[in-house]
Amino acid sequence: MNRRYALEVRQQMAWYWQALIIAGSLILGLLVSGTILVVAGVPAGELLNEFVILTLFDAQSLQSVLFQASPLIMVGLAGCLAFRAKFWNLGLEGQMIFGAIGATAITMWDIGSPAIRLPLMMAAAMACGLLWAIAPVLLRLKLQVNEIVSTLMLNYIAINFLLHLMYGAWKDPKDAFPYSPKYESFELLPEFGDGLSMSIPIAIVIALVVLWFINISRAGLYLRFVDKSPQVARSVGVPVAKTILLAVLFSGALAGLAGLMVAAGQEGRLTHSFYVGYGFSGILIAFLARNNPIAATCAALLIATLFVAGRSLQVFYQIPFAMVQLIQAVLVICVASSDFFIRHRIRRVQGGE
């Protein structure tokens, strides 16, 4: 008798099984990471203590995690929206830079009274992020220009424009250093409770809005069509171009808002390298979350925890920063491979011939 295994494409899988598989792959990734760290010299007993207890059950550290998480949530959600429209927005950093520039323009030119300054800054940040996303999406829709190239290249233009402002017109006249003048107190995202930034509740509200947009709104329904198959969507009369346009502009606006969260929530001014790493993190988070907004929020928190705990491992065990990046990569590979088990199943076949 001949015993064989066959690989089959799975049609459908219940969401809880999917969640279970992803959670399992994450746990596997954490175990592999833990092993690497133990081999690198972190005592095994300390690992749980450092990662979980001291990071999540310590008020100050938890605050650091949340402080770090909110712009990550924003870029993660921005990634989800664009990727759902099958638009590979690699320009999150550029849109973020323009968002922060827009918000800073409001502060530089003293537009609006102090009471409405912050809402104006938020509007400007979203508008500028959105504007920076318009060109690549129109180029893609009208001329089939590959957005992977155009969005990525626009990042460099944004970065150099930022440097142009920082070393030129917008440098702090106080000491001629390459950052904008400090924001006024009413231009900063306020704190509440025990030093928690307002950007956290904003991030949560926006995550819920994105959830509504994707799962409940009519545009979200169209978006699901486009995500599954643009050809079929077009043939059944879904306005494909408009749906893609809407999702990408929404994505750009959220990236712009992430820029404001860093500038007005963390740095207190526009600085010359605030955006570094967010583009990659946004893509990573959307990918880990498989473009689900709630999962993206969780993934952003996970990444922030990893950063904060990783910093602490670096501080106390002299683990090189490359190790923290390695752990990130291990987690991504594990989640990426779990995709295989969600899409396929292995079945044992009793072979005839």
Next chain:
Amino acid sequence: MKKLILSACFALAGLVGLTTTAHAEGFTLKGEPKIAMLYISPTNDGGWTQAFEEARQRLEKELDMKIQYVESVPESASAIRPAVERFIKRGTNIIIGTAFGYSDTFKSLSEDYPDVAFLNGSGTTNGPNLLSYYGRTYESQYLCGMAAGAASETGKLGFVAANPFGQVNWTINAYAMGAREMNPDATVTVVYTGAWNDPTKERSATKALIDQGADVIGQHVDTPTPQLVAQENGVYGTGHHRDFREFAPKATVCSSVWVWDRFLKNELEKIIAGNWVPEPHGALLSMEQGGTDIACCGPNIDKEEEAKIMAARDKLLKGELKVYAGPLKDQNGNVHAEAGEVVSDGDLWQMDWFVDGVITQQ
């Protein structure tokens, strides 16, 4: 009754006054000193951070204590704060930063943790327990400019610079003045790359300068790329941060190097001794105080020229020579210091003018 309350108030005010004066006397550590350093890049970056790491290792020996460190902490509040707070939580009471972008976060941390001493290299913020420090890189770069002027056959020097602002422009001007000390006709052509650490742009900028006829390449960027390209093309160069003969022994004739331990040892001893009063506007270190020095001299510099460079170094180390002493005019004829004057630190930071011999796009 009212009177009583009033006088009580006055007594209280007096007490408060007393405590503030006691505070104003200086900063004193509460316990045993425990030091940690925060690096912006990996410890083997070949330049800025590696210079700090080498200083840390020397300091450990000289002060006979362990100094902790953490590498690759980017210039963002969300990365700096958790690292510093972790250190403080486990008893660290002296934190040494190494980046301009740490300035704002160090300021707010120094207010949140008044019992911890903060030092920040190339920072801009200061306070009762916070001191920013940086080196007068124009002094060592002046000497390397002399070496470049001596090594050059054509008198055409090239300079690869990061960004056009005060602390880069001051090295360019000093470099040109040093070069003209050795060769009065020398010119310095400058290319700004717009980045501190971009080997690709540094390579193309260096190549372009060599193609235009420059035969010595100076630099104020973070990587040794300009020196490597100079060596590949058979011309000379001068390094920045560390002795770049390590990377380009045939090309590097001089390097402006950091000697942070000379300054930090002194400052740390002052902090540990107690009653530390940081300079209100930060410490801008001359070579005399131990910020920078040179590693000199490499090929194509004869004994006589070397002696001249070393004599100038001696004068700088003794504080007898001021690079930005008057009479000093820029290319457009504006006077920046009269005879007998020296350009003020405030004007140095704001420097956006160039002396004769400098050719830039700015």
